[in-house]
């Protein structure tokens with residue numbers, strides 16, 4: 001088939017050497033730019049892999065027998081147990097009237113000085129190697145590049161998108177006119193096929209080189225996709241126009257290779273329409289279905305349309321196939337327990353058979369294999385950040401907020417939980433397919449910083465929970481001296497189930513000063529009944545002043561002698577991420593330098 005079309009193609013319009021050379025050189029330039037960026041990340045990658053604790057984590061989920069109980073009690077069973085409104089959160093402190101303690105200005109906890117012995121020599125194990133981000137060293141430039149300009153895009157990202165587009169357009173227009181020479185557009189979009197597919201993969205080779213998760217490169221996939229849609233239409237319409245003028249339209253359209261070209265065009269246009277924000281928000285499934293069908297048929301159609309495209313399609317297939325092989329290796333089918341947590345409006349998913357293999361901040365893709373999810377629900381895979389640290393008895397924990405149809409179905413399924421001997425919920429066991437782990441903080445080693453600030457909104461707390469558990473657990477071998485969590489919730493009731501976990505973490509922070517500040521925007525009457533907050537935890541109405549918290553963390557870090565920087569993690573809606581990025585960017589440059597830099601990591605997802 002390909003051979004016959006090869007003949008047909010050679011008799012129609014001969015690709016000039018220039019078209020093919022430009023397509024090849026375009027790919028070469030893009031690859032060189034990617035490798036140049038990758039070179040800058042090498043020192044951080046070396047620093048990460050130099051830390052034995054970071055070397056093998058974050059690739060494959062597994063079960064490991066726990067030889068001895070974790071020295072730190074990180075068991076979050078209490079989160080579930082205390083979701084029972086009949087049961088008080090903690091022993092009520094009779095001396096504190098109602099919720100008075102919650103509103104008192106809590107004293108700043110004294111800095112722990114246990115890190116040094118009587119001779120001033122450091123206690124504990126070896127500190128992790130710290131390698132600052134390049135961006136924290138070239139402040140004036142990164143301050144401009146990290147400025148948010150449009151829909152969450154930073155100046156740096158906009159420049160990258162503009163540069164990529166300019167490069168593609170340059171190759172499209174160089175010694176060519178798209179109206180009289182539509183073949184050029186065809187070759188240019190062909191050159192983009194490998195990048196289109198690589199940027200779409202979950203096990204992303206470019207992401208691995210740059211030390212970032214696939215989700216952070218998705219904006220480039222969207223750009224390349226749009227360029228391909230425009231290019232394919234210019235290419236097709238140009239030829240249709242030409243053939244119409246020459247009166248050869250029906251003759252040309254009868255040729256098999258032209259028909260395959262039209263099939264490819266329909267696929268590209270379907271993919272383009274299916275990817276619009278309108279379709280994604282109205283029906284994520286339609287977006288997935290058009291993608292799943294379109295991406296396969298498109299590759300076949302392109303090969304039958306022009307055999308010269310085969311090397312580009314092969315490259316795309318290699319990366320895409322490799323991604324799927326790794327996905328299979330990263331997939332586990334197991335049993336999970338679903339428990340509803342009404343106060344947080346979410347389902348807690350516990351998977352005891354997976355207790356190792358992830359790093360704080362990473363997420364998994366979850367499929368619930370239960371008919372209770374409905375036929376469509378069964379086919380859906382949704383991403384969720386792992387909410388706890390690895391190697392605990394409860395295994396992996398996910399907190400999945402009711403956001404739409406699928407998450408609501410899962411919540412309803414969990415609410416049909418069985419009851420144990422004492423009438424206490426034991427949860428609903430379901431088969432699940434867990435794929436991951438993915439994303440996270442890449443080559444960043446959180447424990448190598450001197451201070452950390454987590455600003456999270458709503459269900460974004462999952463990110464902070466896993467990070468803090470990991471930092472508290474590794475405090476003996478960490479440089480961290482101070483951690484602040486700022487959590488914004490709509491309703492005070494959301495706090496109730498998480499208090500025991502925070503209490504436990506604060507109690508066990510021997511070398512680290514851990515503070516938790518919770519802000520709420522809506523107080524329901526009675527929410528504070530019996531609520532006791534441990535020292536180090538505050539509950540305040542209104543919105544947090546992030547700048548003040550960052551200032552506090554930097555001051556505490558400096559006074560504790562820390563000079564390996566402050567890690568700022570933000571997780572929540574785009575507006576929160578923008579806000580925190582602005583605070584980090586405008587922070588006093590001199591103080592930033594003194595503390596060793598302030599580095600931001602943002603995870604953006606729904607509230």
Ligand SMILES: Cc1cc2nc3c(=O)[nH]c(=O)nc-3n(C[C@H](O)[C@H](O)[C@H](O)COP(=O)(O)OP(=O)(O)OC[C@H]3O[C@@H](n4cnc5c(N)ncnc54)[C@H](O)[C@@H]3O)c2cc1C
Pocket residue numbers: 215280281284346363381382383384385386399400401402403404405406407408439459462463605606
């Ligand atoms: C990396 C990452 C980590 C996340 N971690 C958490 C977490 O720890 N806890 C939590 O409660 N939520 C988390 N989310 C959000 C969660 O994935 C969505 O709320 C959920 O998929 C919504 O599904 P739905 O069908 O119920 O809602 P819908 O109403 O169908 O969707 C609501 C919105 O969620 C997004 N969405 C829907 N399906 C998917 C999908 N399959 N993949 C990606 N986005 C989708 C779409 O933008 C959609 O507009 C995370 C999202 C991402 C991208």
